[in-house]
Structure formats: C-alpha cells, structure tokens
Amino acid sequence: MQLIQENPDLSAYLAADEVIDHTHPLVRQQAARLAGEADDSYSYARLAYAYVRDAVPHSRDTGDPRVTWRASDVLEQGTGICHAKAHALTALLRAEGIPTALCYQTFEAVHGLVAVRFHGAWHRQDPRGGEPGGRAEFSLRGERLAFAPDPALGESDHPVLYAAPHPAVLSALRAAPDRSHLLASLPAIL
Numbered sequence: 001m002q003l004i005q006e007n008p009d010l011s012a013y014l015a016a017d018e019v020i021d022h023t024h025p026l027v028r029q030q031a032a033r034l035a036g037e038a039d040d041s042y043s044y045a046r047l048a049y050a051y052v053r054d055a056v057p058h059s060r061d062t063g064d065p066r067v068t069w070r071a072s073d074v075l076e077q078g079t080g081i082c083h084a085k086a087h088a089l090t091a092l093l094r095a096e097g098i099p100t101a102l103c104y105q106t107f108e109a110v111h112g113l114v115a116v117r118f119h120g121a122w123h124r125q126d127p128r129g130g131e132p133g134g135r136a137e138f139s140l141r142g143e144r145l146a147f148a149p150d151p152a153l154g155e156s157d158h159p160v161l162y163a164a165p166h167p168a169v170l171s172a173l174r175a176a177p178d179r180s181h182l183l184a185s186l187p188a189i190l
Contacts, residue, residue, distance in 0.1 A: 012163035024072035054067035069173035083112035101161035
C-alpha cells in the first residue's frame with residue numbers, strides 16, 4: 001500500500017497542537033528521559049514506541065473506564081485506547097524532531113496507528129501492542145502491526161497520513177464520558 005501525506009509540507013508532521021502537545025512539560029520530560037537512553041534518532045524511536053506500547057496499557061485490556069485523548073494526559077494517567085496511545089507516541093517522536101503521522105485501519109471501528117518517516121519513507125507502527133498474547137513490533141523492514149485487515153469482512157487499511165487526528169475520531173474521544181460510551185461511538189468508517 002502506498003501511503004499518502006494529507007499535507008505535502010513535512011513540517012506539518014512535526015507540529016504541536018492541543019492533542020499532540022509535545023511542548024507540554026510531561027511530554028518533554030519523558031522525551032528527555034528516553035533520549036538519554038538512545039544512541040540516535042532510530043534507537044530513540046524504538047524506545048519511545050516500546051514505552052508507549054508497554055508502559056501505557058490499552059484501557060480495554062485493563063478495564064480502565066477513563067478516556068484520554070491529549071498526549072500529555074495519556075502519559076500522566078497511563079492509559080488510553082489505540083488512538084490515545086498513537087497521540088502519545090506521536091508527541092514523543094515529534095518532540096525529538098521525528099516526523100510522525102496519524103493513520104488508521106478499519107475493523108469493527110476505526111483503529112489508530114502512527115507512521116514514522118525514516119530514510120525518506122513512511123513506516124506504519126502500532127503502539128496498541130495487540131490483544132493480550134499478541135504483540136506488535138517497531139519495524140522499518142515490513143510492518144509488524146497488531147492486526148491485519150481482512151477485506152472479505154469489510155476491513156481495510158487507510159493510506160492517508162494525517163498531521164492531526166481525524167476529526168471524527170477526535171470528536172468521539174472528546175465527547176465520551178467513559179470508555180464504554182467511547183467504544184459505542186467510535187466511527188466505523190472515515
């Protein structure tokens with residue numbers, strides 16, 4: 001699948017906003033800690049990915065009812081669904097100057113991923129981590145995502161790389177009083 005930048009300006013994939021708040025002190029502190037352990041931008045990206053995948057549990061797996069959507073809130077509260085985890089990873093990567101996009105797959109509902117830009121190409125990553133027992137991995141050599149869509153079931157990959165969260169996803173995250181409401185209101189298509 002060929003990935004398509006929504007915005008041709010690569011600097012859009014480094015920007016901070018209300019959701020990808022990589023200038024927030026919590027995000028900067030975590031980025032600095034991870035950067036202190038990294039040898040280069042690639043190793044930093046792997047560490048940031050592993051941190052979000054492993055240290056921020058998916059709220060569905062833990063039964064946590066809280067809904068987070070802002071990157072700093074995800075890091076502070078230590079929970080989130082796939083979209084929230086993607087926001088947190090995007091913020092950590094952009095904090096260290098790594099262009100990062102938000103992208104999506106469709107299953108029963110829209111699933112959130114990120115794409116990082118290394119060596120002139122975009123590489124999709126899934127910080128969700130997979131269901132218990134399953135595991136996604138950071139990779140620039142072929143995708144190692146948590147889930148593979150089955151077109152026969154109407155599932156799909158979306159090729160568009162967004163600089164900001166898709167409005168339909170963000171609207172559902174912001175409006176949900178808890179995770180059960182959120183899961184019922186996430187868009188099924190973009």
